[in-house]
Amino acid sequence: MVLSRRLAALVILAVAVAGCGTAHPAAGRAPLSASAPGNMAAFARVARGVHCLPPGLSPVPLPADFVVAAAIRCVETERVVPGRGVWQFELRQVADHGLARLAAALRRPSIPPPPNQMCPAVGVVVIPFVLLGRDGRLVYPRVPTGECGWPLPQVGLAMQDLHWVTVSAQRGAQLETQAVVESGCPAAWKDMIGFSLAQGQSLRPSPGGPVFSARPLSLRVCVYRDRSGPLDTYFVGGGRVSGAAESALLRGIAAGRTSAACPRTHARFAVLLPPGIGGPVVYVEIGGCYRVLRPDNQIGQANPAAVAIINRAQRLVSAGRG
Numbered sequence: 001m002v003l004s005r006r007l008a009a010l011v012i013l014a015v016a017v018a019g020c021g022t023a024h025p026a027a028g029r030a031p032l033s034a035s036a037p038g039n040m041a042a043f044a045r046v047a048r049g050v051h052c053l054p055p056g057l058s059p060v061p062l063p064a065d066f067v068v069a070a071a072i073r074c075v076e077t078e079r080v081v082p083g084r085g086v087w088q089f090e091l092r093q094v095a096d097h098g099l100a101r102l103a104a105a106l107r108r109p110s111i112p113p114p115p116n117q118m119c120p121a122v123g124v125v126v127i128p129f130v131l132l133g134r135d136g137r138l139v140y141p142r143v144p145t146g147e148c149g150w151p152l153p154q155v156g157l158a159m160q161d162l163h164w165v166t167v168s169a170q171r172g173a174q175l176e177t178q179a180v181v182e183s184g185c186p187a188a189w190k191d192m193i194g195f196s197l198a199q200g201q202s203l204r205p206s207p208g209g210p211v212f213s214a215r216p217l218s219l220r221v222c223v224y225r226d227r228s229g230p231l232d233t234y235f236v237g238g239g240r241v242s243g244a245a246e247s248a249l250l251r252g253i254a255a256g257r258t259s260a261a262c263p264r265t266h267a268r269f270a271v272l273l274p275p276g277i278g279g280p281v282v283y284v285e286i287g288g289c290y291r292v293l294r295p296d297n298q299i300g301q302a303n304p305a306a307v308a309i310i311n312r313a314q315r316l317v318s319a320g321r322g
Contacts (some may be wrong), residue, residue: 040096043070044167045130047092050074050138052128059142062106067131068099071162073129081171088172095162102162103131105154112142119148126156185222185238189271193283193293194230204297208256211282216274218242219249221313223270223286236268237314245309252306253284254294259297262289270310284310 052074058229075091113119131139143151196203222238253272266288271281281297284302292300 005201019140021312030298039069040094040165043072043094043096044092044165046070046132046138047072047094048129048168050092052130053140057140060141062103062131062141066103066131066137066139067135069134070094070096070100071074071102071129071159072132073127073128073159073164075127079169090170090172091166092168092170093164093166095164098162098238102155102158105152106141108144108152108154111152112147113147113149116148126151126159129159148153162306173250185220185235185271187222187235188233189222191224191226191230191233191269191283193269193285193291193299194226194266196293202259203297203299205257205260205299206292206294206296208254208300210255211250211272211292211294211300212274212280215250216246216279219246220273220275221249221270221310222273223268223310223314225268228267239315240311241309241313245313249306249309252309253282253300255301255303257291257299257301260291262291264288270314286310 047070050072052072073093073095075093077089077091078086079089080088083277117209126143129141132139133139142154146152219241220238221241223236224233225236226233249272262285264287266285268286270284270286272280272284273279282295284306285291286307288305290302290304292302294300
């Protein structure tokens, strides 16, 4: 789930900073004498109240007289909360050793872009951060940039080499319910049968036969409901079927149809997923005409026994428990 979504350059992480601005005192803090290990507790207290990129504030060149005591950065990540699903977290992390290399990198001059410079679409970026000085000031440093406007790689490498200590973790939005985690189903699969019809796509009827070229070892059954349309869906429940139940389910969705059309609408649908990632996917209407959208994009038919197995699998992990 997270910066792999991508001529190439080293991607170190998140958001580039640029501009001009102001240095601020750390609120209520006396000047810090030395960056000794015992100061981590004080740094952590400051870090918990820091906004790494406050709205309307622009970074400044690192002042010549500024001595770095600690670097503070804000990291967005995802975590599983036992029994409560997957949540977004914002971490505050502090580094208080080996900061001379970072300060030297921040004091390097930017390189102006030459005429007709060809630049890659992806470059070096750094996670937003703020520096705490030994005099108690907080500085939001301007990051020098290279020929293509990306932060100089020396800054990202210096940040990467620091030893970061997480001092706070603030929970944000829920990304997946506990039911989604337990079922192994994606949070909101789209209703491709409904979407294809809404787009006016011509779906061909299938003569029937096995929906998978080779029988999977098991099937993940994931059930969803349309909310406002086929692209606005939510997870209802799901579970895994294998053995005799899987055999009956595969037989029950193997029938063909003489027409892909259906005069009745459906509100729920199931997605059948074999083990692994990127394999063939089967969609089954729950309601409507109980049509099956096969991996070859043809429309087949499910029988009542197959729908009953899907409904039982749905109840193995219900969204109401998330």
